Amino acid sequence: xxxxxxxxxxxxxxxxxxxxxxxxxxxxxxxxxxxxxxxxxxxxxxxxxxxxxxxxxxxxxxxxxxxxxxxxxxxxxxxxxxxxxxxxxxxxxxxxxxxxxxxxxxxxxxxxxxxxxxxxxxxxxxxxxxxxxxxxxxxxxxxxxxxxxxxxxxxxxxxxxxxxxxxxxxxxxxxxxxxxxxxxxxxxxxxxxxxxxxxxxxxxxxxxxxxxxxxxxxxxxxxxxxxxxxxxxxxxxxxxxxxxxxxxxxxxxxxxxxxxxxxxxxxxxxxxxxxxxxxxxxxxxxxxxxxxxxxxxxxxxxxxxxxxxxxxxxxxxxxxxxxxxxxxxxxxxxxxxxxxxxxxxxxxxxxxxxxxxxxxxxxxxxxxxxxxxxxxxxxxxxxxxxxxxxxxxxxxxxxxxxxxxxxxxxxxxxxxxxxxxxxxxxxxxxxxxxxxxxxxxxxxxxxxxxxxxxxxxxxxxxxxxxxxxxxxxxxxxxxxxxxxxxxxx
Numbered sequence: 001x002x003x004x005x006x007x008x009x010x011x012x013x014x015x016x017x018x019x020x021x022x023x024x025x026x027x028x029x030x031x032x033x034x035x036x037x038x039x040x041x042x043x044x045x046x047x048x049x050x051x052x053x054x055x056x057x058x059x060x061x062x063x064x065x066x067x068x069x070x071x072x073x074x075x076x077x078x079x080x081x082x083x084x085x086x087x088x089x090x091x092x093x094x095x096x097x098x099x100x101x102x103x104x105x106x107x108x109x110x111x112x113x114x115x116x117x118x119x120x121x122x123x124x125x126x127x128x129x130x131x132x133x134x135x136x137x138x139x140x141x142x143x144x145x146x147x148x149x150x151x152x153x154x155x156x157x158x159x160x161x162x163x164x165x166x167x168x169x170x171x172x173x174x175x176x177x178x179x180x181x182x183x184x185x186x187x188x189x190x191x192x193x194x195x196x197x198x199x200x201x202x203x204x205x206x207x208x209x210x211x212x213x214x215x216x217x218x219x220x221x222x223x224x225x226x227x228x229x230x231x232x233x234x235x236x237x238x239x240x241x242x243x244x245x246x247x248x249x250x251x252x253x254x255x256x257x258x259x260x261x262x263x264x265x266x267x268x269x270x271x272x273x274x275x276x277x278x279x280x281x282x283x284x285x286x287x288x289x290x291x292x293x294x295x296x297x298x299x300x301x302x303x304x305x306x307x308x309x310x311x312x313x314x315x316x317x318x319x320x321x322x323x324x325x326x327x328x329x330x331x332x333x334x335x336x337x338x339x340x341x342x343x344x345x346x347x348x349x350x351x352x353x354x355x356x357x358x359x360x361x362x363x364x365x366x367x368x369x370x371x372x373x374x375x376x377x378x379x380x381x382x383x384x385x386x387x388x389x390x391x392x393x394x395x396x397x398x399x400x401x402x403x404x405x406x407x408x409x410x411x412x413x414x415x416x417x418x419x420x421x422x423x424x425x426x427x428x429x430x431x432x433x434x435x436x437x438x439x440x441x442x443x444x445x446x447x448x449x450x451x452x453x454x455x456x457x458x459x460x461x462x463x464x465x466x467x468x469x470x471x472x473x474x475x476x477x478x479x480x481x482x483x484x485x486x487x488x489x
Contacts, residue, residue, distance in 0.1 A: 028322065029315020032160070032308045035380065036483040037300075037387045039290040044395055051285050058288065058296060058473030062185055065279035065461070069271075070188050073257060077184045078479075080262030081295060084180060087102060087173040088483055101162035104155045107147035112332070114140050128466035139328025139341050142332025142348075152322040157315030164309035171302035175476040178298060180467035184260050186462045188279075191253035193458025195275035200247045200450040201239055207422070208236040208443055215436065228436040235440050239447055278457045288471050290391060297390050299474035303383040310376040310461075317372045320365040323357035393470040408460050409454040418446040 057064065062074050078084065119135045150156055212232040218224045243324065254272050255265035294300055329351030335341045425442045428434040468474070 001171070013300055026151075027156050027315060029157055029318040030311055032311040034304065035260070035307065036385060037384070038296055039293065039387065039391065041290070042109065042399065043290060051402070057286075058292075058468065058471055059476045061468035061473040064282045064285075064464075065185075067188075067279040069276070070185060070279060072189055073184050073261065074181055076261045077180055078177070079211065081180055081260060082262050084176050085174070085262075087169075087176040088480075091166070091169045091173055091480065094162075094169040098159070098162040098166045101155075102156045104148065104158065105150065107145050107327070109145045111143050112140075113142070114138075137336050137338075138334060139336070139338045140332050140334040141341060142330060142334075144330045145328065147327040149325040149327065149480065151325050152319045154316055154324075155313045155318030157319065160312035161309045161316060162313060166333065167305045168302055168309065170480060171298045171305060173480065174472075175298035175302065177479070178469055178472055178474045180260065181188065181474040182465055184257065185465045186255045187253055189458050189461045189465065191250060191257065191272060192276055193277045193454055193461075194246055194249045194253060196278060196454040196457065197451050198243065198250065199275060200454055201242050201246065201447070204443065204447045204450070205236065205239050205243075207230070208239055211426070211439060211443065212236055214430070221406070223432070224436060231436065231440055235443055238444075242451075243455055260473040278454075278461055281405075281460055285464060285467070290394075292474065293390050293394065298475065300383070300386050300472075303379070304388040307376065307379040307383050308395065310372065310379045314376060317369045320358065320368065320420045323355050326354045326356070328354060390470070394467065397463060397466040397470045401460065401467055404456060404460045404463050408453065408456040411449060411456050415449045415453050416448045422446050 062070055116138045117135060118138070148155065212229070215224060215228045215232045219226060219229050249271075254268050257272065258265050258267040261268070288296075329349070331347070331349040333341050333343075333346045335343070335346040336350050340346055421442045423440050425434060428437045429436060
C-alpha cells in the first residue's frame with residue numbers, strides 16, 4: 001500500500017470518527033426555558049380613570065403632542081446623542097465576542113517554519129564515535145492543526161451565552177433610546193413651561209408697575225399714605241426677582257437639550273430662546289395592556305436575556321466534568337538543504353485523536369457549577385423584580401397623569417377667578433371703595449396662581465411622557481439595522 005493511499009484512508013477514518021463524536025454528542029446543563037411572568041390582565045381601575053382603551057402608539061409616541069420642534073429634537077438626538085453611540089458600539093463589541101465564541105467550532109490552524117544550525121559536542125554524551133562532529137542545517141515549513149470536538153456541548157453552551165449577551169447589549173441600546181427620548185421630551189416641555197412662567201411673570205410686572213404709577217399719582221394728590229407706595233414697590237420687586245431665577249432654569253434647559261443632541265451647551269439658544277407654549281395634550285390617551293410590557297420594555301427584555309445567558313453558563317461549567325476530545329495533526333517539509341525542502345520525500349506528518357479528562361481538581365469544577373447556578377437563580381429573581389417594578393412604574397405614571405390633569409383644571413379655574421378679582425379690586429380701589437391691601441393681595445394671588453398653573457401644565461405633559469416611557473415606547477426592531485447601514489455607508 002502506498003503512503004498516499006494509507007494517508008487518505010487514515011484521513012477518512014479520522015473524519016468518520018469526528019462526525020460520530022459530533023452527531024452522537026449532547027449538550028450538558030439545563031436547556032433554557034423562557035419564564036412565564038405573572039402580570040394582570042388589566043391595570044388597576046383607579047390608574048386608568050380618564051384613559052382610553054386600546055393600543056398606544058409607542059414607537060413614535062412624541063407625535064401625539066403635534067409639535068414639529070419636539071419631533072425635530074427627537075430625531076436629532078437619535079442621530080447625534082453620544083450615549084446612544086456608546087450603546088451602539090457595545091452592540092458591535094458583543095457581536096465580535098459572539099464571533100470569538102462561535103470560532104471554537106472550527107479547527108485552529110497555524111503555519112510554522114524554522115531554520116536551525118546545530119553541532120554535536122565532541123565531549124558530550126551524544127559525541128560521535130568516530131571523527132569530528134558535523135555541523136548540520138535544518139529547514140522546516142508546515143502547518144499544525146487542533147480541533148476540539150464539541151461532544152458534551154461546552155462550545156455550544158458558550159455560543160448560547162454569547163448570543164444572549166449580545167441580545168442584552170441590543171436591549172441596552174433600546175433602553176438608552178427610551179430614556180433619551182423621554183429626557184429630550186421632558187427637557188423640552190420643561191423649557192416651554194418655564195418660558196410660560198416667565199411670560200406670566202412679565203405680564204404681572206407690567207400690571208404691578210401700572211399699579212405703582214397709579215398709587216404714586218394718588219399719593220401726590222394726597223389721597224393715600226406713602227405706605228401704599230412702599231407696599232406696591234415690595235410686590236413689584238418680589239415679582240421681578242422671580243425673572244432671573246426662571247431665566248436660569250430656561251438656560252439650563254437649553255443647555256441640557258443641546259448636550260442630549262450631542263452639541264455644546266449653547267448651541268440651541270437661537271432655536272429655543274423664542275418662547276412658545278407647552279405642547280398640547282391629546283384629548284384621548286390610550287393605555288396599553290400590561291402584557292405589552294413584556295414585549296416592549298427593554299429592561300424586562302434585558303433581564304430575560306441575562307437569565308438565558310446565565311443558564312447557558314451552567315452548561316459551560318458542567319462540561320468541565322466530562323472529557324474533552326480533540327483532533328490534532330501536523331504536516332511539514334523538512335530538509336537539511338534548502339533546495340530539498342520542496343521535495344515530496346521531505347514530508348513529515350502526524351495526526352490522531354486525543355482525550356483529556358480532569359480526574360481531580362479539588363472540587364473546583366463542581367464549585368464553579370454552583371456559582372453559575374446561583375447566578376442563574378439570582379437572574380430569575382431579578383427578572384421577576386424587574387417586571388414588578390415596571391408594573392409599578394406604569395401605574396404610578398398613569399395615576400400621576402390623571403391626578404395632575406385634575407389639578408391643572410382646578411388651577412385654571414383659580415387663575416380665571418384671580419384675573420377677574422384683580423380687575424374688580426382695581427376698579428374699587430380707583431373709586432376709593434376698598435383699601436390698597438386688597439389690591440396687593442389679589443395681585444400676589446394672581447402671580448402665584450398663574451405660576452402654579454404654568455408649572456402644572458408642564459407636569460401634565462411630562463407625566464404623559466412618563467407613561468410612554470414606562471411602557472417602553474420609542475424603539476423599533478428596524479432602528480439598529482438602520483444604524484448598521486449608516487455605519488457601512
